[in-house]
Amino acid sequence: MRPITICRSLKPEVLADMRRLGTMQRLKSGQPVFHEGDPARRVFMLTLGSLKIYTLLGDGRRQVTGFMFPGDFLGISLEGEYAFTIEALQSAELWWFSRPAFDSFIEAHPSVERELYRMAAHELAAAQRQMVLLGRKTAAERLASFFLELLKSQEQLNGGRTERQFDLPMSRLDIADYLGLTKETVSRMLSELRSRGLIRLEQQNRIEVLDREQLEDVAGGNDEV
Amino acid sequence: MRPITICRSLKPEVLADMRRLGTMQRLKSGQPVFHEGDPARRVFMLTLGSLKIYTLLGDGRRQVTGFMFPGDFLGISLEGEYAFTIEALQSAELWWFSRPAFDSFIEAHPSVERELYRMAAHELAAAQRQMVLLGRKTAAERLASFFLELLKSQEQLNGGRTERQFDLPMSRLDIADYLGLTKETVSRMLSELRSRGLIRLEQQNRIEVLDREQLEDVAGGNDEV
DNA sequence: CGGTCGATTGAGTGAGCTCAACTTGAGTGG
DNA sequence: CCACTCAAGTTGAGCTCACTCAATCGACCG
Structure with missing residues (x-):
């Protein structure tokens, strides 16, 4: 069981709040944010550049399951390991939060929890469209x-x-x-x-x-x- | 924007509670629960039988994006329309809830909200595996x-x-x-x-x-x- | 300028599709 | 109980869309 979540479009005031709580990290083109199998310890928000998310099969076949753009959010899973690798496509800038920091943030802003849920639902709809694309187009x-x-x-x-x-x-x-x-x-x-x-x-x-x-x-x- | 959610594996005590609040509906094989484009007014829980979830392309091509089994949960989206059709594979039995009833239930059990989020994350991980399957296997x-x-x-x-x-x-x-x-x-x-x-x-x-x-x-x- | 890496174009191949025949099995009625 | 029907599943033959392998193009860079 490897729960994962990619989230997008947090409200601006929430983003500002999280930026105060987080730590900034710069990435060069091609640099990984994390690898498949790494423990899912952190929550990230992308502020600049773009990232790719992908999974590898044993023999090197690769499936890119998504791209991330500024304002996008990722790594909000409650347990387990990342089931994919994330890598910078260009120079990028992101903010990360330890899980306890993120959890206490959620507690301080209870409305955010529903917001996170709404975003996950949005991602699920996108995933479903991608399945139609990959399966039938x-x-x-x-x-x-x-x-x-x-x-x-x-x-x-x-x-x-x-x-x-x-x-x-x-x-x-x-x-x-x-x-x-x-x-x-x-x-x-x-x-x-x-x-x-x-x-x-x-x-x-x-x-x-x-x-x-x-x-x-x-x-x-x-x-x- | 068509947010949707499919959720699984609610805790037994929560299921029991929802069963008290809901209305039971029986389905015959092939009978639809709802169609693509229907307003997303209800939340369902499957208790017996199995369902298929699918999307159609204009010319009749079809992609089944998932199957549902007893204990599975679906239709928890906060707004919009269903982006797919759900149909019974066999005789089935499910419990539905109006959205206000479901919302007040959530309010009464705040811990469920995080649980729902966890389940959505689980579904996203499954969707990602399915993308690898459809794209590269x-x-x-x-x-x-x-x-x-x-x-x-x-x-x-x-x-x-x-x-x-x-x-x-x-x-x-x-x-x-x-x-x-x-x-x-x-x-x-x-x-x-x-x-x-x-x-x-x-x-x-x-x-x-x-x-x-x-x-x-x-x-x-x-x-x- | 050469060198390198990504993108484009070309030629031939093959995994999975289409179309079609056949088989199996579940009902239904004599 | 068997004959018949009809739908679902299996198997076969040939085809096609996207793949593989290879050559070329073009942009960037030392």
């Missing part, structure tokens, strides 16, 4: 869904304003391991979406969405009518 | 993993006693839609595991594990040495 549908997910989280960070562009802080291999594909297939599907005029590469790692409606059709499997 | 590995998952949940229901057999209350198609395969592939892999002597079909829908160690090797990808 084609390569093109997966990449389109991923781009829309990134676009939406970008929009949420900017207070709900509609966006046309977003960054890809992760490599093609990371994307592949998140979508259950190979890096070659990711590259090919990216080229396909580009040649169909749905997206444009502003730079190697920055995407502009040219036709959002059709991208959403592809993502939802309502393509090739 | 072969057909044989998926089926072996599934059988071990069922065996373990069977053992947990029986108070931790080791078991050799378990039931498959779902059809081959349900299994396929859970594992991201087709029913034909499930059938073929089942025949393969059987011909390799790792399992035996006690009946059409009852499996006996003959070589658990090797089944675990297959499930974890440590096969074909």
Whole structure:
């Protein structure tokens, strides 16, 4: 039994409060926050940069189960060991808390407990969508869904304003391991979406969405009518 | 935003308490508990039988995201709509609670809130394992993993006693839609595991594990040495 | 400029899918 | 009790989408 939790979007006043209680840590690109099997002793909040969360199979196959962006929260499990590895994609900055400190914080702010629960429910819904993606979507549908997910989280960070562009802080291999594909297939599907005029590469790692409606059709499997 | 939650393994005394507050409902095989998009008004606890949870894509592709067994808990989301459909696999019996009734119950038992959170964390860990399965495992590995998952949940229901057999209350198609395969592939892999002597079909829908160690090797990808 | 690493593109392969035939088993009625 | 029906499961044959392996491209950097 390895209970884990990833949480997002704590209220600003709560974040400020936790920042007072926590300790800051800087990470370089590629540096791990912790490894699979480490005891789950700390609670983290990401403030800068981005992280990837992944699990390895015995023979080296890798599944990226999520990415984390500023404001995201992780490591809130009540016991046991981490069931995954977390690594910085770029220079990153996070705040950590010992579990007793976090527990006493929860006690001081009882409303936060329900908030944490709400966030876990949100993560579960995201996990369920990812299962549909991994279990039933084609390569093109997966990449389109991923781009829309990134676009939406970008929009949420900017207070709900509609966006046309977003960054890809992760490599093609990371994307592949998140979508259950190979890096070659990711590259090919990216080229396909580009040649169909749905997206444009502003730079190697920055995407502009040219036709959002059709991208959403592809993502939802309502393509090739 | 469609927050959802599936929870398991509430403590017996809590279950008893909720049973006093709830209303019982019987379900026939194939009968839905609710549909995708229904407002999330109620909280359920399953007491008898088993259920499947699934999401449909526009063109009919289906992903089963989980199964529920007696003692399992579901529908604890604070707002929004159900993001999936739940259907009975057999005759089933469940207890439901209006959200206000459930909320006041939570208020009366504050310790339950943390318990609910712990269960959600447990579900998240399971969701993460399922992402590894769907993203990176072969057909044989998926089926072996599934059988071990069922065996373990069977053992947990029986108070931790080791078991050799378990039931498959779902059809081959349900299994396929859970594992991201087709029913034909499930059938073929089942025949393969059987011909390799790792399992035996006690009946059409009852499996006996003959070589658990090797089944675990297959499930974890440590096969074909 | 060469060197290196990530991304793209190409060619051929294969695991799992599709389509189809056949088998099994659970009901149902004569 | 057996014949019939119908749904579920199994097996076979061929195909396809994504994979593997390999070559090339391109950006960054000493």
